[in-house]
Amino acid sequence: MGLFEDVSEFAQLHVAPYTVKVDRAGTFPHEAYEALKKEGHTALLVPKEYGGREGSIVDHVETCMALGSVCATTALCYMMHNVATMSIVAFGTPEQKEFYLPKIAAGELALALAFSETGTGTHFYNPEIKAEKTEGGYLLNGKKSFVTSAHYADYYLVLAANPQGEGLSVFATANNLSGMQHDDIAWDGLGMRGNASVPVYYEDVFVSDKFLIGSHGDGAGIVFNVVAPYFILGLASVYTGLSIAASTCAIEYATLRSYSDGSTLSKIETVQLHIASIFSSVSASKALTLNAAQSALDGKSDALALIISARLVASANAIDVCNHAMKVGGGHAYSKRLPLERYLRDAYAASVMAPSTDVLSVWLGKALTGQQIP
Ligand SMILES: Cc1cc2nc3c(=O)[nH]c(=O)nc-3n(C[C@H](O)[C@H](O)[C@H](O)COP(=O)(O)OP(=O)(O)OC[C@H]3O[C@@H](n4cnc5c(N)ncnc54)[C@H](O)[C@@H]3O)c2cc1C
Known part of the structure; x- marks a missing residue:
């Protein structure tokens, strides 16, 4: 297996x-x-x-x-x-x-990422949180806008401007340091309802030197060498998984749902077309995501372009697959007797997580035409 x-x-x-x-x-x-x-x-x-x-x-x-x-x-x-x-x-x-x-x-230990901020939104690689050098460490002041697994994760990796020069730095903060405050309004998103993402405030939070990950200025390397492949492909994977679930559910339902005359949904041509579209989209998402991962593993020069395109395709396909599946599921899907409406709500998160698919599309277009991306 x-x-x-x-x-x-x-x-x-x-x-x-x-x-x-x-x-x-x-x-x-x-x-x-x-x-x-x-x-x-x-x-x-x-x-x-x-x-x-x-x-x-x-x-x-x-x-x-x-x-x-x-x-x-x-x-x-x-x-x-x-x-x-x-x-x-x-x-x-x-x-x-x-x-x-x-x-x-x-x-x-479980870990989380505290990268995004309200002031820079989907452009999380431009953080505004302040890290100032002090005796034996740093003082953090600012706010992170979405921290998934907040409270539950033991440490959050905080992306900040490098306090000692150009570039970015990453600090690991335990989830309960003095001066840290979690917003008490719980996550109430359209989907991804259990991700527990909340804003976290840092007010004169002391972080000792040993919690600066690597060296000063390593933040850019972390963002581009680790976050880019593992996070962007991770999103492609999560939402390809979701598409697989929607596909399985739609196919099973079309096969089992029968009318009084004994005929099933799967005998209806329009339903067959929905199923064919769902299967093709899922196959494409899966193939592109696995292929991009293999390219990254093999160190291929086009790996990043493949990673970005896998996320773009997987994110769009997740919504498309769920839309088709909702049509197959009819009233049963709409009334939550099937999990398809949850899949659809969850699927909408695929494109908004930073860098959003709109931003990534622009980057991919620039990169493929020889232009600089951030
Ligand atoms: C479920 C969920 C979990 C999350 N978990 C985390 C987490 O654990 N850690 C973390 O750091 N962040 C997390 N985030 C935050 C996420 O990564 C984004 O930073 C956040 O969603 C950006 O939202 P915003 O409203 O500030 O976007 P904005 O920056 O206001 O963007 C709004 C819209 O404008 C578009 N846009 C903006 N600029 C451009 C541009 N230059 N070109 C084209 N389009 C553009 C965007 O695509 C977007 O659609 C999470 C978000 C969600 C939804």
């Missing part, structure tokens, strides 16, 4: 039972996440020498896709943890690796 199948099996047992509750109540998927830690999935990208699985970007993609095919919210929270973990693996000092990685491998 491959990794995708393994994780799918795990997710049916440990994630699926909570998806409806998580969506309806808008609560963080605690039980599912605890199981992810317990079964070692949160250790996927941790090198073996620190007790992890030393998985590749292809493994990251397969795992996020499998989780997304059961619960996009859980998959998103998990995906962000992997991106933060990889930032430490790639840029952490030996002491930081020694501190974080064995604990992550043992399922004792």
Whole structure:
């Protein structure tokens, strides 16, 4: 059995039972996440020498896709943890690796990304939060606008302007440092209802020197070498997973739903056309996402372009697939007797997460015509 199948099996047992509750109540998927830690999935990208699985970007993609095919919210929270973990693996000092990685491998720590801010929105790579040098560390002042897994994740990676010169720096802040305040208005989004994303305020928050990830100015490397491939492909994977779920549901429903005369929906040509469109879109999302991951793993020169296009296609296809699936599901889908309306609501997040698909489209067009992108 491959990794995708393994994780799918795990997710049916440990994630699926909570998806409806998580969506309806808008609560963080605690039980599912605890199981992810317990079964070692949160250790996927941790090198073996620190007790992890030393998985590749292809493994990251397969795992996020499998989780997304059961619960996009859980998959998103998990995906962000992997991106933060990889930032430490790639840029952490030996002491930081020694501190974080064995604990992550043992399922004792979960991580989150505190990158976005209201002042720069989808352009998260231009943070305004202030990090000022002080005796033994830094004082952080500002606000992060969306932190997925807030409260639950033990550490947030905070992207800030480099306090000692050009570029960016990343600080790890425990979730409860003095001066940090989480907005008390809970996440009430259209979809991704359990991701627990809230604004976090930093007021004279002291972060000691040892919590600057890597060196000053490494933030740009973290954003472009780690966040770009792992996060952009992670999103492509989560929403390809969601498309797989919508496809499975629509095909099963079309086959099983019968009228009094014994005929099923699947005998209707229009329904067949919807199913064909759904299957083709899912296949395209899956193939592009896996291919982009393999290109990244092989260090191909066009990997970033493939990664961006995989996210663009997977995000658009997720909404398209769900729209077709909603038509197949009819009133049963609209009335929430099928999970399709949840998939559709969740799918809308695929394009807005930073950098949004609009911004990425512009970047891809520029890159392909030899122009500079940020
Ligand atoms: C479910 C969810 C979870 C999230 N979790 C996290 C998290 O864990 N950590 C984190 O840091 N952030 C997180 N975010 C924030 C996310 O990454 C974005 O930063 C945020 O959604 C941007 O919203 P905004 O309203 O400020 O966008 P704005 O910047 O106001 O953009 C509004 C619209 O304008 C478009 N636009 C803006 N500039 C351009 C341009 N130059 N070219 C073309 N189009 C443009 C955008 O595409 C967008 O559609 C999350 C968001 C969501 C929805």
